[in-house]
Amino acid sequence: GAVVSQHPSWVICKSGTSVKIECRSLDFQATTMFWYRQFPKQSLMLMATSNEGSKATYEQGVEKDKFLINHASLTLSTLTVTSAHPEDSSFYICSATPSSAATDTQYFGPGTRLTVL
Amino acid sequence: GEDVEQSLFLSVREGDSSVINCTYTDSSSTYLYWYKQEPGAGLQLLTYIFSNMDMKQDQRLTVLLNKKDKHLSLRIADTQTGDSAIYFCAESSPSNTGKLIFGQGTTLQVKP
Numbered sequence: 722g723a724v725v726s727q728h729p730s731w732v733i734c735k736s737g738t739s740v741k742i743e744c745r746s747l748d749f750q751a752t753t754m755f756w757y758r759q760f761p762k763q764s765l766m767l768m769a770t771s772n773e774g775s776k777a778t779y780e781q782g783v784e785k786d787k788f789l790i791n792h793a794s795l796t797l798s799t800l801t802v803t804s805a806h807p808e809d810s811s812f813y814i815c816s817a818t819p820s821s822a823a824t825d826t827q828y829f830g831p832g833t834r835l836t837v838l
Numbered sequence: 839g840e841d842v843e844q845s846l847f848l849s850v851r852e853g854d855s856s857v858i859n860c861t862y863t864d865s866s867s868t869y870l871y872w873y874k875q876e877p878g879a880g881l882q883l884l885t886y887i888f889s890n891m892d893m894k895q896d897q898r899l900t901v902l903l904n905k906k907d908k909h910l911s912l913r914i915a916d917t918q919t920g921d922s923a924i925y926f927c928a929e930s931s932p933s934n935t936g937k938l939i940f941g942q943g944t945t946l947q948v949k950p
Contacts, residue, residue, distance in 0.1 A: 723883075725880075727880075747910070753936050755936075755937070763942070763943075764940050764941065764942045764943050765881075765926075765927065765940050767937065770935065770936070770937065778935075814879075814880050814881070816880075818936055824868075824869050824872070824886065824930075825868070825869060825930040825931075825936050825937075825938060826883060826886060827883075827936075827938055829873070829880035829881040829882070829883075830880050830882060831879055831880040832878070832879060832880045834878070
């Protein structure tokens with residue numbers, strides 16, 4: 722149980738284009754999902770908290786107009802990197818907390834490797 | 839502020855025990871977690887411990903919590919080459935937002 726999927730697993734795009742990454746909780750409902758970015762050999766950097774039915778909460782320094790988050794259902798959150806540039810190349814990981822959970826346990830997706838040329 | 843610290847690297851021989859250490863600053867954290875990340879993959883939840891517990895054991899994994907010293911450890915018994923990965927400890931944020939505060943991660947290298 723508690724499986725989270727991400728799609729795509731990797732994507733290569735040209736500079737200036739937009740890329741959408743999907744995060745799905747497969748066997749549970751998640752009111753809250755999280756989006757992280759990870760640079761090589763570094764820890765996770767929380768970008769934003771995605772809340773079903775409301776606006777995402779962005780961490781300081783993360784541009785909300787560049788990283789659009791939509792959490793339209795209890796099993797799906799999307800992250801759209803708009804007008805991507807090479808510096809946006811990174812490993813993006815989402816996580817989800819079951820709505821029924823008594824803890825803050827987050828279950829992670831497998832990640833999406835974004836390369837912007 | 840909230841901060842979680844880990845040593846960056848640990849090397850052990852196959853069959854030995856591994857002990858990965860973590861210190862945290864916020865004593866009001868309710869839960870503390872250990873995650874494992876293999877290359878190119880997401881994070882896999884290994885185990886978690888409630889802050890009013892001292893120890894939790896799950897097969898080869900033993901978690902020890904010293905709340906007074908704000909010290910958390912993960913012991914892996916009979917370490918195997920498949921245990922080679924990055925291990926992250928995390929504490930639940932006291933702000934009740936559901937966020938987790940992660941350490942930098944400890945790279946465990948298991949030599950045959």
